[in-house]
Amino acid sequence: MVFSSITFLMYFLPVTLCIYYIAPAKLKNTLLFICSLVFYAWGEPVYVSLMLFSTALDYTCGRMIDKNRGKKTAKLFLFISVFVNLGMLCTFKYSGMLAAGVQKIFHYSVHVPALALPIGISFYTFQTMSYSIDVYRGVIPVQKNIISFGTYVTLFPQLIAGPIVRYETIAGEIDKRKHSTEDFAYGVKRFVCGLTKKVLLANNIGLLWESGSKQVLSGGGSMATAWLALIAYGFQIYFDFSGYSDMAIGLGRMFGFHFCENFNYPFMADSITDFWRRWHISMGSWFRDYVYIPLGGSRKGTVRQIINIGIVWFLTGLWHGASVNFILWGIYFGIILMAEKVFILKWLEKIPKVFRRCYSYLLVTISWILFACTKKAEGVAFFKAVTGLGKNALCDRESMYLMFSYLPLIVVCFVAAAPFGKNIYNIIQKRSDTKFANASVAVFDIMLLTFGMFLSVVYLISSSYNPFLYFRF
Numbered sequence: 068m069v070f071s072s073i074t075f076l077m078y079f080l081p082v083t084l085c086i087y088y089i090a091p092a093k094l095k096n097t098l099l100f101i102c103s104l105v106f107y108a109w110g111e112p113v114y115v116s117l118m119l120f121s122t123a124l125d126y127t128c129g130r131m132i133d134k135n136r137g138k139k140t141a142k143l144f145l146f147i148s149v150f151v152n153l154g155m156l157c158t159f160k161y162s163g164m165l166a167a168g169v170q171k172i173f174h175y176s177v178h179v180p181a182l183a184l185p186i187g188i189s190f191y192t193f194q195t196m197s198y199s200i201d202v203y204r205g206v207i208p209v210q211k212n213i214i215s216f217g218t219y220v221t222l223f224p225q226l227i228a229g230p231i232v233r234y235e236t237i238a239g240e241i242d243k244r245k246h247s248t249e250d251f252a253y254g255v256k257r258f259v260c261g262l263t264k265k266v267l268l269a270n271n272i273g274l275l276w277e278s279g280s281k282q283v284l285s286g287g288g289s290m291a292t293a294w295l296a297l298i299a300y301g302f303q304i305y306f307d308f309s310g311y312s313d314m315a316i317g318l319g320r321m322f323g324f325h326f327c328e329n330f331n332y333p334f335m336a337d338s339i340t341d342f343w344r345r346w347h348i349s350m351g352s353w354f355r356d357y358v359y360i361p362l363g364g365s366r367k368g369t370v371r372q373i374i375n376i377g378i379v380w381f382l383t384g385l386w387h388g389a390s391v392n393f394i395l396w397g398i399y400f401g402i403i404l405m406a407e408k409v410f411i412l413k414w415l416e417k418i419p420k421v422f423r424r425c426y427s428y429l430l431v432t433i434s435w436i437l438f439a440c441t442k443k444a445e446g447v448a449f450f451k452a453v454t455g456l457g458k459n460a461l462c463d464r465e466s467m468y469l470m471f472s473y474l475p476l477i478v479v480c481f482v483a484a485a486p487f488g489k490n491i492y493n494i495i496q497k498r499s500d501t502k503f504a505n506a507s508v509a510v511f512d513i514m515l516l517t518f519g520m521f522l523s524v525v526y527l528i529s530s531s532y533n534p535f536l537y538f539r540f
Contacts, residue, residue, distance in 0.1 A: 068109040069227070070258075070314045071265050073527055079106065080318075087322065088246075096218045096241070099322065103221035107186070114185040117155065122220045124151055125195040126213050129202045133209035141203060148199035152192045159185055164389035187227045189386060191220055193353055198234040200357060207235050215241050224318035228311050230329035230349035237324050244323035254320030256516060261313025263519040264483070266526050269306035272480055275299035275473045276439075282465060283452045284445055290459050291466035293452035299473070300435045302480040305333070308347070334484045337423035338415055339403045339430055350386070354379050373405045380404065387438075392446060396437035403430060 068075050083102045090098050108115045128148040135141040157165075198219075201207045210216040219241055225232050234241075279296030282288035288296075312329035319326040329348050336342035343351050359379045365372040377398075384397015407415075415423050436453070440446035451457030482488070 068106055070311065070318075071262060071523075071527065073524070074109075076262075076524065076527075079109075084321065096212075096215050100214055100218045100221060103218070103223040103226060106223040107221065107226060111186050113183075114188075117159075117185055117188075118191060118221060119217075121152065121155065121192060121195050122217045123213070124148065125199050125220075126210070126216045128199050129209050129216075130211070132199065132203050136205075145199055145203045149196055152196045156188060156192050159188060161385075161389045190228065190231055191226065193231050194233065195220055197231075197353065197357060201233070201235055207238050210234070210238075210241065212242070222319075222324070224315045224322070224324075225326060228308065228315075230312055230315065230327055230347075231353050232319075232324075232326050232349070233353075236327055240324050246323045250320050250323065254317040254322075256317070256512065257320065258314050258317030259516045259520050259523075261310040261315075261317060262523050263310075264306045264313065265310030266523040267519070268476075268480055268483060269303050269310060270526070270530070272299050272306070272473070272476055273303040275469060275476075276303055279469060280439070280449075283459075284448055286448070287465075288452055288459060289461060289463040289466045290452055290455050291462040292469060293449060293459065294432075295466065295469055295473070297432050297435050297449075297453065298477065300439055301334075301432055302477075302484065304435075304438075305330075305484060306480070332484065332486050334428055334431075335424065335486065336427045336431075337420055338407055338412060338427055339400060340407050340412065342427050342431060343400070343404070350383070354383055358382060369409070372408065376405050376408070377401050388441075390441050391443075392437050392441050396434060399434055399437055 068079065070076075079102075086098055086102070087095060104115060104119075107118065125148055128144040131144040132141045135144070198207070198210075198216075202209050210219070219232075219234060219237065222232070276296050276299040279288065279292050279299060283293045283296060309330040316326045316328070327349055331345040331348065333342050333345035336345055359375055362375040362378060363371055364375060380397045380401030381394065382397070383400075384394045387393040387396070403411075415426070433453070436446055436449045440449055448457070452459045455461070
């Protein structure tokens with residue numbers, strides 16, 4: 068089940084909210100835990116047991132780490148938690164790739180059963196691991212109620228695709244959280260904003276990617292078509308994932324949780340370093356705090372820092388998928404970030420911001436070739452098309468048709484990916500210092516959200532194209 072579905076919007080969410088708010092405070096976590104399991108089982112009934120196992124494992128390890136604090140036994144249970152979680156992730160996500168690598172390098176056939184990838188496993192294994200690590204570090208108190216811990220792990224708003232919510236972020240809200248009409252209203256507003264980004268922007272600009280990439284990969288697309296397709300893919304994955312994050316944050320607020328932000332207008336970045344401070348923030352901070360800093364970060368000299376960046380970005384690429392293209396995508400950004408640390412950032416500081424933003428946007432757009440093309444032939448075809456190294460025409464009738472057909476939507480996407488609307492809205496709110504003005508802004512909000520919700524539902528009913536790109540991660 069996904070948020071952008073009629074089943075979720077019309078049935079699951081209303082019923083869950085009604086049950087949750089009717090229930091007494093002491094039963095809210097239990098009901099939320101059960102509803103989250105139902106949500107997950109809707110799409111993955113077989114792998115609910117895997118998630119429950121992960122929950123029980125890290126709950127037990129956390130208790131034992133806390134009980135044996137300062138002893139070698141605590142470190143043993145930390146090792147068990149990390150080893151088993153990574154073992155599950157490798158088994159279900161990377162066993163096929165590892166077997167293929169062994170066969171190619173050593174010419175030895177390894178039979179690996181075909182295993183379906185459990186939805187959200189990359190997210191909830193990272194969450195449970197971070198809990199055990201933080202308990203060991205003494206950063207957070209151990210959770211002694213297994214239902215409360217299970218609620219944290221299975222919390223359906225962020226279960227499928229994040230943001231990666233660390234226990235530290237919501238530790239005070241697991242057992243004692245406050246509910247207010249202001250929080251609920253904000254949650255609804257944030258959810259509808261995310262839904263419209265996903266349904267109205269990501270889905271529609273995704274059609275340009277589908278059409279353009281098909282032409283390029285068939286050998287007939289022009290250079291202009293290839294660039295249009297890559298720009299469309301960048302917008303699709305941004306509005307798809309950031310829209311989902313907005314919906315998750317909004318849902319969390321409806322249930323009394325304050326999740327961390329996951330995106331901060333990444334296409335406004337003026338360097339790749341800045342881009343990765345703005346894109347998938349929860350993942351970046353996870354790798355920073357649990358891999359980069361423990362490796363030494365920037366504390367042990369430039370050479371060691373570069374090595375640490377390389378390790379982090381190899382793992383970041385691998386985290387996104389069991390495919391060589393994702394590893395190359397991670398290495399691509401790792402190399403750029405290394406270069407920025409050594410000399411490029413100093414050079415960028417001397418040029419106008421508009422050129423810095425163009426530099427960042429260009430490199431990010433090129434990176435989608437590695438991210439989207441899982442096969443070598445596809446990546447080569449796209450690279451030749453965008454660079455003009457192939458036999459592709461500079462521009463043709465099909466690219467002109469796509470450009471004029473999607474130009475209004477592309478413009479809307481550029482505007483929506485920048486903080487213009489947010490800044491104007493904030494200015495209006497600050498100047499609304501009378502009751503009448505505040506009421507007018509509130510009415511406008513309601514009308515706009517209702518209209519966005521209406522259009523989204525109409526689109527979902529009438530269209531069969533509703534992909535969710537981050538399901539595979």
